[in-house]
Amino acid sequence: MFTSDDYEKFRALRVTHVATRFEELINDESYDQLTPERLFLTAVDDALDARRANRIEKLIRQAGFPIPTASIAEIDYREGRGINPNRMKRYASHDWKTEPTNLLISSPTGGGKTYLICAIGIAACEREHEVLYMRMDDLARKLVIARGDGIAHQDLLAKLANADLLIIDDFLTVGIDPNAASDLFAILADREHRLPTMIASQTGPDYWAQALPDRVAADSIVNRLANNARTIKLGEVDMRRQRSQEARQTGGFWE
Template sequence: MFTTADYEKFRALRMTNVAARFEELITDEANDELTPEQVFLTAVDDALDQRRANRIDKLIQGAQFPIPKASIAEIDYREGRGINPNRMRRYAAHDWSAETANLLITSPTGGGKTYIACAIGVAACHNEHQVIYTRMDELARKLIIARGDGIAHQALLTKLSEADLLVIDDFLTVGIDPEAANDLFAILANREHRAATMIAAQTSPGYWAQTLPDRVAADSIVNRLANNARTINLGEVDMRRHRGEKARASAGYWE
């Protein structure tokens, strides 16, 4: 068994998880036939797996997904949604750092855009990409607040510019002011060819160009988002209504 002094040494070497797992393994009679080297390497592998799991949990928490348990495996692929399991598995395994094409997800309200955006984002975290999720109205509000402090404002722009994957949900569901549009242009210009942006919206790029307050900035923003972007059009299926009907049909439901 290891002593307190031993653990101090392990902490100095940043090996406490390896040591703790090694101690568990050598006290387990099921491992009596393994050599010391085999037990030690198993402890190292287990510690590395735990470290990676902790890192993934931290990435998911840091992304601030509204549905942090969203999963590609749980997506409803019913007819009319414009998606299939093979395509979604590709997004789950996608290397967002190596290939920076944007992704546009569109459907009317209730189509399940947020769940799919979160599922793809969570999968990106599992691939150890840094992801930031935000609704467009929240982003505009944060930019307005940060604008009063030049350092905070620049720090926010830098953070949004450098994430491996930036997810903007409810894109232009409500309008934004010219200064927020200018900030959005700066973020997208910084990300172009360097990092991918995912947009979930009820509307199309044509509508965005008409809604943004400045025509020149609007053309630049829409061009950067939509040019060569991949698209998922979820069609007219109302998943919110479907979930409500499913809940009402379940045992124990009451109103």
């Protein structure tokens, strides 16, 4: 129906997807009863849906989640975990840019923190927020390395400061270099009251204040994270052990 010259025009107008979908609908007999106007509007809606799906897929990929299939719908709400479906639904539909409140998630090792923050982060991507996931030790290493190149260092700081939602996992599980701590202060100061940060840690603010190398910077970092934050304290259920035990009970498990 459309010629190659037609598609060149569509590309110039950036409506190639609409034209392709419109042609598919015209050739589909199940849509014969629709008017040309309705066919065209359906093609536009379908193209917009496809564009949005591609953007969400790209946002999830670029975020760097270690569990890119995590889902709010698949969270385990068994007794003792300290979370409930209603609260998670609120996080799934939360507009992080409109309400830049931090989220602090804590639990002992194996409590399922990483899955939870990935699920919440992916839900944010599905609402078309730009999310950036970093594990604390990897973040500290990148900051130290970037200091060797002034432009790269500023680019990294800007990227961390301007993500719609910044997620830092395993926060202060290991020590941090004073220079990296200084950079972390600059990032959080830039994000304060502007963009939210999500923290997952085995410890809490009292420990962070002691673990950070510079007391003044430590107080500022902890203050910025904790004083404008919601908290989730996961229970004592060791989800890593639970998953391992459940896997051993499946028919295909072998050792």
